[in-house]
Structure formats: C-alpha cells, structure tokens
Amino acid sequence: MEEIGSFKQWLDISASEPQLLLFVKTDHCSVCEGLYPQVASLQEQYPIPFYKVNAAQVPEMAGQLALFTAPVVLLFHKEKETARFARFVQIEQLKYRLDELVEWGDEHA
Template sequence: MKEIDSFDQWLTISASEPKLLLFVKTDHCSVCEGLYPQVAELEKKYPFPFYKVNAAQVPEVAGQLSLFTAPVVLLFRQGKEMTRFARFVPMEQLKHRMDELGEWGEDYA
C-alpha cells in the first residue's frame, strides 16, 4: 500500500487514478492497527491501487474528505467517492463493494 505524505500528493493521485482504495488511519489507534493488515492483504486480489494516509500527519485530507474518525476505508472511481466504511469495517461488505468497483469498466465514467 502506497503512503500519501501531503495534500497535494492526494490531489494528484485522486485526479489521475480511475479507481482506488484509500485507507485512513491516525496515531495511537488500535482499531487502525488491527484493520490495516486485513485491508492490505486484499491488495493482491484487486486490480486498482491501494493508498494509505495518516490523518494526524496530513490533516488536510481528513478535512477535505469530512473524516471525523479512524480508521476509514474509502473507494473512489473517477475521483468520486463511491463507498465509505468508518471505524468498524465489515470485511465482507468491503469485499463486495470492491468486487463491484473492480467490475466497472472505464467506458462508463
């Protein structure tokens, strides 16, 4: 999973990637630490990039995405948020939404 280190980097990524997953964590978050390996493992199965950002280090991302808790897993298509899972992420629901995102062709942007 690639790390996002600045808000400008996030803007570039979100504008250029047709599909992506964003994992948002923060410092001293045991739920974040427990969920991260589960989400990272899914990267092997899906044909779109996974990114992570620490909201404590890049607070502009959390502010612009209206994130008030952590962890948060967001799925984006053509720069638009398609799905948001916050705090306790049901992995089966996440996989289902990721399957849907993976199936969507780019012809229908």
C-alpha cells in the same frame, strides 16, 4: 500500500487513478492497527491501487474528505467517492464493494 504524505500528492493521485482504495488511519489507534493488515491483504486480489494516509500527519485530508473518525476506508471511481467504511469495517462488505468497483472499471475500459 503506498503512503500519501501531502494533500497535493492526494490530489495528483486521485486525478490520475480511475479507481482506488484509500485507507485512513491516525496515531495511537488500535483499531487502525488491527484493520490495516486485513485491508492490505486484499490488495493482491484486486487490480485497484491501494493507498494509505495518516490523518494526524496530513490533517488537510481529514478536513477535505470530512473524516471524523479512524480508521476509514474509502473507495473512489473517477474521482468520486463510491463507498465509505468507518471505524469497524466488515471485510465481506468491503470485498463486495471492491468487486463492484472492478466491474465498473471493466465496463468502461
């Protein structure tokens, strides 16, 4: 999972990637640390780029994306947020939404 280090980098990535997953964590977050490996392991199953950002290090991301807790998993299609999972993420629901995203990409390829 590639790490985003600035809001400008995020803008460049979101404009250039037709679909993506964004994992948002923060410092001293045990739930974030526990969820990250589960989400990261999905990366090999999906043809969608996965990114991560630490909202404590890039606070502008939290403000611009209206992130009030961590962890948050966001899915994007054509620069629009299509799904948001916050705090306690159910992996099966995330997989279902990732499958939808792949389908949308295949339909518009």
